[in-house]
Amino acid sequence: GYIELYSDSVEALNTATVMMEVAKDENGRALDSGAARFQDRSDSASTRRVAESAVPIALLPPGDYVARAVISVGGRTSGQVIRPFRIARSAGTVARDDSSVNPPKGAAPIPFASRIDAFERGAVLAPPVVGFFLNRMNVGSGTGKAAAPAVEHARAGRFDEAVAALKSVGNDQLAAVFLGGLALYAKGDLEAAAVKFRETLRIDSEFFPAAFYLGACYAAGGRDRDAVGAWQTSLVTEGDAPFVYTLLGDALLRLRDVDAAIDILTEASTIWPDNDDVRLRLGTALAMGGKPADAIKLLDPYLATHPQDHERHFVALRALYEARAAGKSIGTPDEDRQRFDRYAAAYAAANGPQQALVEQWKRFMEKR
DSSP states (O other): OEEEEEOSOHHHHHTEEEEEEEESSTTSOEEEEEEOEESOTTOTTOSEEEEEOOOOOTTSOSEEEEEEEEEEETTEEEEEEEEEEEEOOOOOOOOOOOOOOOOOOOOOOOOOOOOSSSOOGGGGGSHHHHHHHHHTTTTTTTTGGGGHHHHHHHHTTOHHHHHHHHHTTOOOHHHHHHHHHHHHHHTTOHHHHHHHHHHHHHHOTTOHHHHHHHHHHHHHTTOHHHHHHHHHHHTTTOTTOHHHHHHHHHHHHHTTOHHHHHHHHHHHHHHOTTOHHHHHHHHHHHHHTTOHHHHHHHHHHHHHHOTTOHHHHHHHHHHHHHHHHTTOOSSOHHHHHHHHHHHHHHHHHTTOTTHHHHHHHHHHHHTO
16 A cells, blocks of 8 residues: 655644555455555655555455555544455465474473464573473582572572572583573573573583573564574474474464474474474464365364464464365365354454454355
């Protein structure tokens, strides 16, 4: 969307905002939207402003729609501009070759909760996660029981106290630097923490807990590509922790590197076939990779026990819609419609935010 605003009042232009929306008709609710970005506000005296915005339409069924630019000034809606457009056909899905990996069996999974769409910095500071890496650090090697207080402080999240306790016994530079990095990371000082974790790796290049937390620094700072590299390194010896796989899969999905995400999550699913965190991510990746039947096979049992997960219901609904739009089906047409209705009802009950779009998909499913 592209729009130009003109006014003799520079103040009005400087406080103007534009929201681009796609709707079924002029008065219909928005199916999707995006805030417009102004291109030339550097010239504050100009009486003209140009704004652009991109709103995805690939998921909409064929038909007539309107693009709607809603203009606000000083936080109040001032007017709108409507332009009609038509979607003549839907894009087909892209098939992908299967791949299989047969890694060794892993240990019981460590409880871990995180979101796919945004890395949560505090998730990797949970006691089970920190304890997992402390067990592989052998804190206090050569110092006997004197290092035990440092270990207990670290397990409880008291990283400054852990560093202080370790200083009193000395002789463990690697542990001191690593715990110092954890203390800085816990405070949100990501750059300084990353320096500590790199220093730890210089002391011992095979100390993969430091690689894992270096990846966490990158992910928390929005550098998912760098995080992927660090977390791939940490898989070398830490492959019995599903959260390493799920965090890596999340970063790959955020980067839209779907094939790589499917590969790493398929590997994880062979180790932990019943792990919900692995299953929902692999199902999401398969749906994004144009494999709706495989995605539904994985997601359906998960959705049956997680009716409030509207995000995964939306993924499943999209997979069913895209299969039908491409002239394919996952089960029989009737089975697909019934499954779609069931998912749509759960999505509505969970107050999913894309209800208008789901309704458009439902109409498309019903007429085919």
